Amino acid sequence: MTAPRGLVQRASSNLLEQPRRAPPFTIGARRAAEGSIIMLNGVAAAENENSVPRLNLSNVKWKYRGEGNANLVIALPNERCIVRLRKVDKCKLVRHSEADRYSEAQRLRQEVAFYHKVMIPLLGSCFLKQSVVYRLDKEQVQKISQILQNQRPAHRNHKDVFCAADLVAVYPDYTLLPESLTDQVGGTSTFCVEIKPKQGWIHPEDRIMPKCTYCMKQYLKLKNKSISRLSDYCPLDLYSGNKQRMKDAIQALLVSPQNNLKIFKDGYLIYGEGEKTNLLDVLRCWFGPKNKLAEHQVLLETFCNLVIESLCREIPDSSTLERLRSALLSEEKREANGSPRDSLCRQVNSLWQPVCDWNRQPLPPNCILGRILAVQMLEVPRSQVDLKVHDAFPFLDGDEYLTPVQRYLLAATAKDCSVLLSFQQTSQERVDILPPRHVIHETISQQSFVFNIGVSDLDPKPLSCIEKHRKRDLEMLMAMLELTSCNKQPAKRDID
Numbered sequence: 384m385t386a387p388r389g390l391v392q393r394a395s396s397n398l399l400e401q402p403r404r405a406p407p408f409t410i411g412a413r414r415a416a417e418g419s420i421i422m423l424n425g426v427a428a429a430e431n432e433n434s435v436p437r438l439n440l441s442n443v444k445w446k447y448r449g450e451g452n453a454n455l456v457i458a459l460p461n462e463r464c465i466v467r468l469r470k471v472d473k474c475k476l477v478r479h480s481e482a483d484r485y486s487e488a489q490r491l492r493q494e495v496a497f498y499h500k501v502m503i504p505l506l507g508s509c510f511l512k513q514s515v516v517y518r519l520d521k522e523q524v525q526k527i528s529q530i531l532q533n534q535r536p537a538h539r540n541h542k543d544v545f546c547a548a549d550l551v552a553v554y555p556d557y558t559l560l561p562e563s564l565t566d567q568v569g570g571t572s573t574f575c576v577e578i579k580p581k582q583g584w585i586h587p588e589d590r591i592m593p594k595c596t597y598c599m600k601q602y603l604k605l606k607n608k609s610i611s612r613l614s615d616y617c618p619l620d621l622y623s624g625n626k627q628r629m630k631d632a633i634q635a636l637l638v639s640p641q642n643n644l645k646i647f648k649d650g651y652l653i654y655g656e657g658e659k660t661n662l663l664d665v666l667r668c669w670f671g672p673k674n675k676l677a678e679h680q681v682l683l684e685t686f687c688n689l690v691i692e693s694l695c696r697e698i699p700d701s702s703t704l705e706r707l708r709s710a711l712l713s714e715e716k717r718e719a720n721g722s723p724r725d726s727l728c729r730q731v732n733s734l735w736q737p738v739c740d741w742n743r744q745p746l747p748p749n750c751i752l753g754r755i756l757a758v759q760m761l762e763v764p765r766s767q768v769d770l771k772v773h774d775a776f777p778f779l780d781g782d783e784y785l786t787p788v789q790r791y792l793l794a795a796t797a798k799d800c801s802v803l804l805s806f807q808q809t810s811q812e813r814v815d816i817l818p819p820r821h822v823i824h825e826t827i828s829q830q831s832f833v834f835n836i837g838v839s840d841l842d843p844k845p846l847s848c849i850e851k852h853r854k855r856d857l858e859m860l861m862a863m864l865e866l867t868s869c870n871k872q873p874a875k876r877d878i879d
Contacts, residue, residue, distance in 0.1 A: 436515070436518070438551065440459075440527070441523070443459060443462075445457045445458065446651075447531055448650075449645075450470065452470075454468060455468045455535075455544050458558075458650055460559070463559050464553050464554065464556055466519075466551050466553050468524065468546060469544070469546050469551075470543065471543065473542065473543050485548070488548035491552060492516060494842050494843065495514055495552055498511070499514070501843075502838075505758055506755070506838055507749075509700040510698075510700075510836050511838055511841075512837070515552070515553055516551070517550070517553055518551075519551045524546050527544060554839065556650065557805060557839060558577070558650045558803060559650055560807055560834075560835050564807075564817065564835055565807065572648055572649050572807070573648070573806065573807045574648055575646070575803055575805040575806070576646055576690055576804045576806075577801055577803045577804075578636065578643065578690075578801065578802050579643045579799070579802075580643075580752070580802060581596070581798060581799070582597060583619060583622030583752075583756050589765055590741070592856070594739045595618060595619050597616070597617065597618050598617055598739055599856075599859040600859050603858055606865065606866060607862075614635060614636075614641060615631075616635035616636050616639065617739050621633070622746065622752060623744065624744035624745060625744060629694075633687045634683060637683070640655045642656060645658075646665055666683070666685075669686075670686075670828050671828070671830075681827060688827060689806065689832065693751075693806075693823065693836060694750060694751060694804070695747055696747075696750055697747045697750050698749055698750070698751075699749050751838065755800060755802070758793060758794060759797045759798055761794050762790055762794035762795075763791060765853070788846070792844045792848070795844040795848055800838055802836065802837075803837045805834060805837075806832045806833070806834045807832060808830055808831070809822075809831050809833045
């Protein structure tokens, strides 16, 4: 397999100058847009009902999208899909046995089943489209790894792509609009904002830290030198339902994106951690350089308004979540009445200022932020989580009871998910024929956008994460004590 020209290019100034015309669409892409099983037309074909379809990337355009701790992602722009490739420590590559292959195959199928039978019913089919498992030959995986050798971040190079069972999961590419919403005539670029909002709620009985988990972890990252300054972003602000606090949260993400905010243009990363493109250039390219929109603050205001409107847009969808409302209401009542640890929390908080603001007002229940927060609120106090009594994840076929361990792990998945908001400027003529729930009218720029929302990074969490979280919390507190006692907080800076 040879890499197409410009396959793994980094974002450059010409990405901001010239809009790309949307690639030709396939039957497979149309099916993906409609939410059915993804079949890549001309790329994969099912061999028979009982076998896994084979994926052949030899003559297909693909590009590196990014990676996390467990998976590397490549995008197939013409198919509007992404392929997730499992990673493993290089020192373990030689030790994979037949049993490992079997375990890997089971793990992948369980992840996909969890995505389909748990997360789609909980968050809604309007935000999550279906995925499918494919078989990808080892030789193609090795070639992908070779091509990307010099393109991956240095701190990720201790792991390599290695699909022990030759299986990969294929998902829709939410950085692009579904074909049914795309204006192929005008050639207007699609911009996508990816936000990893993190933990927006902690059970009142567990609020003994002076700040929320995200803000506490900033001290640990600073101590470990993985960041150079503390971020002003607080997830509690984004989930607060207060427009000004939400705006402050988004602007803080723009100042310090870390791994929590990325901006894409036509599927290419143009702003985020490690991406040097100037934010003002990105916003001018998106909203236009004319008249008052050339002003920096006005561009920021326009961007924030668009993102907040999308995150809070009510999109009704029948889901299992409706059958879990009683559990969520009981937690909200407990939160309103306070908890036995509130006084202790206030004593600890008095030592560090400012502290996080736990106040919030209700989010629209059918908006994406409201749904993610509702799943996070399934969490029980850690004192109720007994690792000696647990079951595997239920598939929530009906009103199934959730054990405390299951609730904790399910909430942990919701804390680590990513929300992708894709936008394309559109004309009034198209607004009249588009579904109203996919249209936003931005008041400052006087522009109309068709938009779509997708959610990714929804893998089930292992039992081991519970003990991992306990150890992490202790490390965060120790790092905060050390850095605040030495007064090592770096100075804040403005948006570039």
